[in-house]
Amino acid sequence: MITFILMVLNYLWVLFFLVSFIVAIAQLFLGNTVVIPDMVNSTFDMSKTAFEISLGLTGVMTLWLGLMKVGEAGGAIRLMSKIVGPFFSRLFPEIPKEHPAMGSILMNFSANMLGLDNAATPLGLKAMKELQELNPHKEKASNAMLMFLTINTAGLTIIPVSIMAFRTQAGAANPTDIFLPLIIATYGSLVIAILTLAIIQKINLFDKVLIAYFVAIIGGISGLAWLVHSLPENEISKVIDLFGNLIILSIVVSFIALAFFRKVNVYETFIEGAKEGFQVSITIIPYLVAMLVGIGLLRSSGTMDLLTLGISKTIAWLGMDTTFTDALPVALMKPFSGSGARGLMVDVMNEFGADSFAGRLACIMNGATDTTFYILALYFGSVSIKNTRYAAGIGLFADFIGMLMAIMVAYLFFSIT
DSSP, X not given: OHXXXXXXXXXXXXXXXXHHHHHHHHHHHXXXXXXXXXXXXXXXXXXXXXXXXXXXXXXXXXXXXXXXXXXXXXXXXXXXXXXXXXXXXXXXXXXXXXXXXXXXXXXXXXXXXXXXXXXXXXXXXXXXXXXXXXXXXXXXXXXXXXXXXXHHHHOOOSOOHHHHHHHHHTTOSSTTTTHHHHHHHHHHHHHHHHHHHHHHTTOOTTOHHHHHHHHHHHHXXXXXXXXXXXXXXXXXXXXXXXXXXXXXHHHHHHHHHHHHHTTOOHHHHHHHHHHHHHHHHXXXXXXXXXXXXXXXXXXXXXXHHHHHHHHHHHHHHTTOOOGGGGGHHHHHHTTTOHHHHHHHHHHHHHHHOXXXXXXXXXXXXXXXSOOHHHHHHHHHHHTTOOBOTTHHHHHHHXXXXXHHHHHHHHHHHSOOO
């Protein structure tokens, strides 16, 4: 029953409320008289946060949806789709060749890999809108949507600039020392997610094209890891930041130049696409309010703290090392809230030290996967999908694998200090 509830976001939201209320009542009987006011205040605070997130997304989505419209009209999206067409056509057999959705999916994945979250979100929402146009059942998630969102929730950050920046601010001796472990953890999560969903959707994983692309991806990640570690430590963050932003700027300029060359009215086309950004921002507000209020109740009621304590006691009872449990709040929060996980990561580094085992593990966990429920609520909500099928279950499974691999590589790469 619990598994079924986790697979359905509507039922999950109810579960947040019920569990938080039960925990709060138990604490009230134990003498904690502030827990109820804190929970009530959190509902107002998180509602305000949801609106602010939507408001903050408006400008970014307006910009990127306008640029994507220019890319479509000028043929740049079709050109990019042809490059990855053989790979995506096998992972997304429902999408016709050269369909704009392929380009949007590619751009979304590229932005995520470069750690450019502000660009990835509007591109992902654009992809969902185009996938919804192909969806014969408008209230039920299609196989293509499930594959797209599963890859998003698994995460594939190959340039964790923000995490390295937080480590620098926390006083880490080598802020980039989590780079390679993080790559291994997030790639493992991604592979497991794709394999699991491919098996469910009966996709042929032994296809030569798929194998060739996977080998190329592994080679590219290995080459990037070698390049980063060959740079001077004080130059790594600057070079990576410059590299990522140069790629994005080059894409934007090429979109505009190609459209102009093909005699497209670039300005009017941009305005036409940009108008969609405001409407999408308004559409997602109710979904964000619902999810963030539930998350706020979990935090303010102390449910998250109790869960962490219970896991730590269980691990100790089994006779295993419990050092990793100091960073566990990050793993538990990440599927629900990226900002919450980021705040917990900073707390762990402040409490135990940026170069401690817990501090490094918290950073790896924060980058190993993405915010599963936030992504599902945001993306499915933007196209009014009510039946999400097994999206949450697969996403949580990928999260579990990512966090498990994060723990394993942390023990492998770092001594416990």
